[in-house]
């Protein structure tokens with residue numbers, strides 16, 4: 001039996017720290033359920049002290065998940081740890097992950113603390129966290145640029161205080177694989193009580209080394225890797241889960257350990273995260289890019305047809321390509337629809353919502369005869385975006401004709417009031433957004449507009465993401481429709497609804 005490599009997914013925490021990738025509570029729960037289905041060992045659901053929204057999301061994920069450990073992040077201060085402990089209360093399998101910076105540059109300029117003060121605070125934090133759970137993870141932030149002697153002192157002290165996982169972050173993606181592997185080896189060899197803890201790594205991708213560094217660490221004894229779906233994360237992102245898992249699985253001749261991930265869930269997870277965040281996956285991205293298993297040159301095609309392994313080291317179906325089988329059609333009934341949603345981990349909070357979704361599903365099935373899992377996720381993203389829709393699209397006319405100026409007319413409901421506007425634009429989408437702005441006057445800045453086809457074929461639904469920014473707040477809105485102008489209008493309004501909810505919450509009306 002090989003040793004287990006623990007997969008710790010931080011898509012919902014470090015991934016969400018990627019600018020513009022913020023997710024709603026419902027979106028986080030949906031992703032968490034997919035991670036659980038995939039067999040992820042630990043799900044870092046958020047940073048409860050960061051905001052009430054984060055706190056609620058961690059709580060909701062902890063309530064929804066049974067087969068993975070749910071983890072909350074906390075700085076090494078009592079209030080943060082209390083918030084994490086409260087968010088995870090009642091969860092059988094909970095972990096608190098506490099951290100403090102240990103590099104000279106962070107201690108001096110950010111924390112303004114001496115090394116001895118940092119050790120004292122780290123130990124205090126681990127002991128404090130133990131009132132909530134024995135499953136404590138400690139990270140010396142910026143370990144990649146920390147002094148090795150000092151790291152050994154901090155880590156020995158936190159193991160004595162009760163930390164059971166020591167996570168070594170390369171916070172700024174500075175190290176090189178050989179060096180990072182050696183760091184893990186040295187820490188394991190030099191810390192006298194190192195056998196009492198599992199060594200973990202958390203690598204950022206600023207120099208494109210996150211996966212290579214993580215794997216070098218695994219070869220040197222790390223038995224937990226922190227990673228994210230599609231490599232989402234701060235700046236250039238984190239190590240990509242799919243690359244770590246598939247490297248270890250494909251090269252079992254090379255690695256001394258293995259994961260318990262069911263790899264057939266990888267591509268659906270990638271599509272789900274990309275759909276929710278609006279961050280497209282580059283076509284040549286390893287494992288989950290659209291071209292990852294496509295062979296263009298004649299020589300390669302010929303080789304693959306004669307003997308697959310001439311040019312393929314993994315099978316597309318093993319990572320979930322082509323598993324979005326046609327499951328529902330226009331003759332499917334409400335029960336089949338409900339049970340497929342359940343299998344996908346989508347639970348709607350009321351019968352009304354289910355009915356509304358079912359009607360939309362039937363409309364879609366009329367337009368698009370084959371409905372895939374991705375279509376269902378897109379329908380849900382579209383339907384369950386904000387608890388209350390402040391603005392609702394009632395109708396849209398968009399006109400584009402060669403030689404004519406594109407034009408759009410939209411009718412929106414705000415409560416019981418119907419509002420209408422028309423506008424011209426450089427294209428039908430531009431005209432539609434301008435018409436919506438005439439009504440809403442949101443003055444939000446459009447930061448991103450992206451259209452992705454959810455499945456293949458010209459009858460596919462287009463999934464549109466619109467990112468808006470206003471008063472320092474960034475929101476993503478999604479819309480899905482077989483008509484991409486309609487999908488764009490829905491996405492724009494959904495972003496405006498989120499902005500409206502956020503701004504209302506920030507400035508509650510008396």
Ligand code: KIV
Pocket residue numbers: 014099139141142167169170171172202204
């Ligand atoms: O990059 C980092 O150092 C982190 C820590 C909180 C683990 O995300």
Ligand code: ZN
Pocket residue numbers: 014169171202204234
């Ligand atoms: Zn990080």
